[in-house]
């Protein structure tokens with residue numbers, strides 16, 4: 001699996017695993033943990049979770065999946081904005097660590113900007129880092145102005161990533177956020193890189209997929225990670241699809257493929273509000 005270097009030097013796989021909608025139903029937890037472990041075996045060793053997903057359930061499933069294999073995993077979780085006060089962030093992180101069954105996460109993100117002052121969240125991140133409970137920190141769903149404000153805070157210069165919606169149907173960041181982050185050397189973590197499996201999007205990419213003897217989902221992923229500053233966290237509970245997703249890292253799209261994708265899913269011509277799901 002191709003790797004990308006974060007500002008702190010961590011070399012992470014360009015394709016990892018998302019966990020949204022996992023841990024919501026008890027009966028499915030064992031299968032979900034099994035899928036995450038299969039993903040690890042395939043090299044999808046970055047796992048993205050959040051205290052929000054399944055009300056902590058996704059972190060518990062992740063904890064089950066990584067038990068005994070913690071050192072293989074680059075583990076990412078997120079604090080909810082309503083918990084992101086100075087004290088609340090510390091408490092939220094400690095609860096996440098319990099559910100994950102580990103003493104530290106590799107990357108801790110603010111899930112989106114809420115009512116607590118950014119400086120408080122950052123202070124808590126720096127404190128958690130000093131305590132060894134998080135290795136690094138970052139943000140999510142920050143638009144260019146939010147990111148500029150965040151990065152102006154003392155201590156924020158070691159921000160590792162901004163996790164945002166990015167796929168062929170949501171290209172707004174190409175106009176401003178992506179070039180801004182590329183200039184700063186802060187990679188983008190793409191969420192919903194598969195457009196959540198949207199059938200119309202997949203169908204539109206079929207002709208390109210056929211040329212590569214690949215699937216449309218693989219074309220979606222290859223397209224997202226074509227940029228040297230972008231890595232992605234697709235989610236699947238299905239082991240055959242996980243295999244597909246891992247193999248997508250080897251697909252190189254041609255100029256013709258990219259032109260066809262631009263025709264079907266045009267790039268932005270002006271700034272757009274940051275899209276979120």
Ligand SMILES: NC(=O)c1ccc[n+]([C@@H]2O[C@H](COP(=O)([O-])OP(=O)(O)OC[C@H]3O[C@@H](n4cnc5c(N)ncnc54)[C@H](OP(=O)(O)O)[C@@H]3O)[C@@H](O)[C@H]2O)c1
Nearest residue numbers: 018019020191192193194195196197217234235236237241
């Ligand atoms: N920071 C944020 O605000 C935020 C927001 C949304 C998501 N996220 C993160 O990003 C991750 C990914 O986003 P997402 O889960 O919403 O959407 P996604 O990864 O774009 O798509 C997931 C959907 O695609 C299907 N799928 C997976 N692999 C496939 C393949 N090879 N072929 C066809 N379909 C496939 C999955 O079904 P199966 O499971 O049945 O395969 C699932 O229905 C999340 O899990 C979460 O970790 C973060």
